Amino acid sequence: MAVEVREKQPSDVETEQLATGCEAIAEAIRLADVDVMAAYPIRPYDGVMQAAAKLIANGKMDVEYIVADGEHSQFEIVKHACAVGSRVFVGSSGVGWFYAMEAIAVTAGLRLPVVAICGNRALDDPGAFGCEHNDALAVRDLGWLLCWAETAQESLDFALTAWRVGEDKRVSLPVAIGLDGAFLTHSQQIVKIPTQSAVNSFLPKFDLGDRLLHPDNPITIAPQVDQDWLMEIRMQNDQAMRKALEVIAEAHADFKRLFGRGGENPYLDEYMTDDAEVVFIGQGTLSLPMKVAIRKLRKEGHKVGLVRLKWFRPFATADVVKSLSRFKAVGVIDRDYSFGSPFYGGVLYNEIRSAMYSVEKRPTIVGFIAALGGREIEQPMAREMFDKLTAAASGGLRSGDITHWIGVRN
Amino acid sequence: MSDTVKTDPTGITIEIVYRGIFQKTLAQRICRSVVLAARKRGYTGTAFGRYGDSPERNGVPAKYFAVVAINDLELEASMAKYEPSVVDIAVAVDDTLVKGVESWAWYGRQPIWKPVHEGGAVLVTSDKTPEDVLAQTDTAERPYLLGVVPGLASFAGLWVFKDDHTDYRVLGALAKVVPQWVRIEDVKALIQEQTKDGSAVASAQDGYERTQLRQVKVGEGTPDHEVLQFDKPGWTTMRPGVIVDARKPGERNPYYKKYGARTLRPVVNFDTCIKCTMCWLDCPDECFEVTPEGHYEVVYEACIGCGICAQVCPVKDCIVMVDELKFEDNDDKWQMWKTDHDAYNRWFEQKSGVSADPKKVAVASSRAENAAPGANPTTAGGED
Numbered sequence: 001m002a003v004e005v006r007e008k009q010p011s012d013v014e015t016e017q018l019a020t021g022c023e024a025i026a027e028a029i030r031l032a033d034v035d036v037m038a039a040y041p042i043r044p045y046d047g048v049m050q051a052a053a054k055l056i057a058n059g060k061m062d063v064e065y066i067v068a069d070g071e072h073s074q075f076e077i078v079k080h081a082c083a084v085g086s087r088v089f090v091g092s093s094g095v096g097w098f099y100a101m102e103a104i105a106v107t108a109g110l111r112l113p114v115v116a117i118c119g120n121r122a123l124d125d126p127g128a129f130g131c132e133h134n135d136a137l138a139v140r141d142l143g144w145l146l147c148w149a150e151t152a153q154e155s156l157d158f159a160l161t162a163w164r165v166g167e168d169k170r171v172s173l174p175v176a177i178g179l180d181g182a183f184l185t186h187s188q189q190i191v192k193i194p195t196q197s198a199v200n201s202f203l204p205k206f207d208l209g210d211r212l213l214h215p216d217n218p219i220t221i222a223p224q225v226d227q228d229w230l231m232e233i234r235m236q237n238d239q240a241m242r243k244a245l246e247v248i249a250e251a252h253a254d255f256k257r258l259f260g261r262g263g264e265n266p267y268l269d270e271y272m273t274d275d276a277e278v279v280f281i282g283q284g285t286l287s288l289p290m291k292v293a294i295r296k297l298r299k300e301g302h303k304v305g306l307v308r309l310k311w312f313r314p315f316a317t318a319d320v321v322k323s324l325s326r327f328k329a330v331g332v333i334d335r336d337y338s339f340g341s342p343f344y345g346g347v348l349y350n351e352i353r354s355a356m357y358s359v360e361k362r363p364t365i366v367g368f369i370a371a372l373g374g375r376e377i378e379q380p381m382a383r384e385m386f387d388k389l390t391a392a393a394s395g396g397l398r399s400g401d402i403t404h405w406i407g408v409r410n
Numbered sequence: 411m412s413d414t415v416k417t418d419p420t421g422i423t424i425e426i427v428y429r430g431i432f433q434k435t436l437a438q439r440i441c442r443s444v445v446l447a448a449r450k451r452g453y454t455g456t457a458f459g460r461y462g463d464s465p466e467r468n469g470v471p472a473k474y475f476a477v478v479a480i481n482d483l484e485l486e487a488s489m490a491k492y493e494p495s496v497v498d499i500a501v502a503v504d505d506t507l508v509k510g511v512e513s514w515a516w517y518g519r520q521p522i523w524k525p526v527h528e529g530g531a532v533l534v535t536s537d538k539t540p541e542d543v544l545a546q547t548d549t550a551e552r553p554y555l556l557g558v559v560p561g562l563a564s565f566a567g568l569w570v571f572k573d574d575h576t577d578y579r580v581l582g583a584l585a586k587v588v589p590q591w592v593r594i595e596d597v598k599a600l601i602q603e604q605t606k607d608g609s610a611v612a613s614a615q616d617g618y619e620r621t622q623l624r625q626v627k628v629g630e631g632t633p634d635h636e637v638l639q640f641d642k643p644g645w646t647t648m649r650p651g652v653i654v655d656a657r658k659p660g661e662r663n664p665y666y667k668k669y670g671a672r673t674l675r676p677v678v679n680f681d682t683c684i685k686c687t688m689c690w691l692d693c694p695d696e697c698f699e700v701t702p703e704g705h706y707e708v709v710y711e712a713c714i715g716c717g718i719c720a721q722v723c724p725v726k727d728c729i730v731m732v733d734e735l736k737f738e739d740n741d742d743k744w745q746m747w748k749t750d751h752d753a754y755n756r757w758f759e760q761k762s763g764v765s766a767d768p769k770k771v772a773v774a775s776s777r778a779e780n781a782a783p784g785a786n787p788t789t790a791g792g793e794d
């Protein structure tokens with residue numbers, strides 16, 4: 001009998017693509033061998049729909065691709081598919097994310113490891129496509145893990161990590177990946193596509209174990225309860241979220257070993273912080289113009305750096321505190337708003353401020369609301385933030401100086 | 411002056427100005443290929459469409475960008491942006507775009523060379539000479555290099571890419587003016603890999619060799635184009651509750667005029683018009699005003715050149731679609747017909763290439779040569 005000599009499959013060789021963040025996510029869906037994805041178009045998330053549909057049409061991917069009648073059904077579909085043991089993918093943006101909110105909330109309660117992207121988009125009205133983080137941030141209290149990517153490469157890397165962490169039995173929670181609309185979802189960058197074999201050794205098969213909804217395993221999911229039950233259920237979610245921190249660290253270490261990427265710290269990236277006196281902290285792609293600004297400021301002799309928070313939920317309190325307590329002042333850049341919050345600050349600002357409360361020698365913390373609605377961080381804005389931050393660091397904060405809106409026309 | 415473009419040593423930025431939707435894939439292909447060709451020598455890059463554009467709207471000017479940088483660090487300065495404020499080269503893949511770009515994404519109207527730095531280049535795909543193209547381009551405020559890549563504008567149908575090698579010829583032209591970033595051998599190797607088609611590779615070489623270059627000095631070009639520039643309101647001057655004033659009945663939008671979407675314009679023979687109202691009824695932009703005699707005149711500031719009026723008009727050659735580059739202004743032509751009937755008809759015949767006299771057949775130059783309804787994808791197919 002003739003032995004069939006198979007050529008090495010392309011997927012066994014690491015390749016390179018010029019791909020958008022959305023296209024990189026579609027590659028991750030292929031590599032993770034996702035069983036079911038549900039789709040409903042809204043910009044900028046819909047770039048994933050198109051890219052995934054193309055992979056299927058070109059015979060490169062086999063996935064049950066269900067186009068729903070709206071975002072609510074879309075998230076319900078993957079929730080149910082996940083309960084019967086499917087690895088799933090879903091996503092949306094802006095008001096679409098909010099339309100799905102009931103399904104989003106129950107998915108975390110049911111401990112179903114759905115992986116979603118939120119292509120960050122300002123909430124209507126007015127109709128706008130630009131990037132704001134308030135859409136994804138709406139899940140911050142619900143039991144979803146939540147991270148933000150910086151590049152198309154990291155989008156792919158985070159997606160693979162999301163299935164691994166979310167599906168881990170110690171966690172078993174849904175994961176959302178924030179992708180800044182336009183800047184990440186729709187800009188094509190060079191992306192390394194890992195080999196299938198490397199992905200297989202990083203990402204085990206999805207196994208719900210005895211929680212699998214199947215005729216051979218008779219269970220009822222989500223019966224009605226009264227006041228005697230819910231607190232214990234919430235406690236389980238709390239414990240799972242606590243566990244997620246160490247599972248993320250494990251996945252990060254494995255990822256680095258297998259793919260050689262991922263940075264020093266699983267939860268945050270530091271840039272030019274070694275001798276820094278003041279730093280900025282923010283999420284997503286705003287790090288890119290901020291790094292350019294920091295290099296310029298460094299040339300002028302200013303000791304300034306940047307911390308980019310990768311994981312927002314779980315919030316890596318110990319790592320964040322350890323990092324930020326080294327500096328004289330911290331400028332928190334929020335691409336979000338929280339109207340009427342303490343000091344009228346952004347969401348990230350108040351999280352950071354709260355985390356730093358117990359530090360004995362607290363840095364001065366200044367909040368910047370910037371780049372809303374997808375406005376770019378331009379170099380003069382970075383300079384303005386730096387000037388305000390250094391002034392606060394040397395002169396102390398007055399109550400009116402805590403939160404600054406940057407780049408607003410009067 | 412040199413026939414190549416001097417750029418920053420760390421990278422190059424190129425913008426493609428195109429017409430939505432008919433050229434969206436074309437623009438994307440050019441930008442991707444610029445990055446992929448540069449990748450062959452170890453550079454990195456990014457390609458992206460301007461996010462605020464609405465490239466699905468027929469004919470509306472939109473932009474796509476390619477940035478090449480020597481490394482990831484240098485590329486960061488060009489990332490997380492909607493559009494570069496300065497570009498080394500602007501490419502207009504339809505020559506009527508040199509009349510100015512009023513896009514969905516940009517508030518106002520800008521000259522085609524607006525983001526191009528001093529000594530940068532404007533490349534235009536056109537069957538006209540550099541002189542003819544320059545005659546319709548806004549007065550230069552900085553010197554730049556004008557290049558005409560020979561060929562008609564490549565308009566695909568909706569969602570379809572027209573593979574007429576325009577992308578390869580533009581890549582060849584880019585290799586001509588920025589050989590330090592886009593090497594012709596890399597372009598040809600990339601096209602060979604992608605297409606395995608020798609004629610596609612030859613088209614790149616053709617663009618490289620046949621692009622006509624002309625130095626443009628400050629002051630050259632036309633000062634006649636309308637200036638549209640507006641200040642944006644601040645938070646203290648905006649009305650609360652996301653409210654803007656509506657237009658009053660009969661008033662046209664002074665902030666967004668849309669005529670920049672036009673590649674062909676309708677000219678009307680008022681002598682043969684039977685006042686049937688069809689053009690007035692079917693115009694999707696309500697461009698027709700009723701004259702005291704009951705004729706219908708085109709308000710060119712509002713007309714996007716879709717050609718529907720010419721299609722629904724029951725009278726042969728009463729409304730003729732004509733190449734937009736043949737016109738300098740948006741002036742009302744009914745007044746001209748009213749005051750000097752013969753002069754108007756001579757003007758009509760000269761522009762349209764058809765007789766204004768209904769009893770005569772077409773005058774010397776044929777309609778097909780002057781007016782090209784087939785070039786407009788919204789009307790193409792109606793007569794074929």
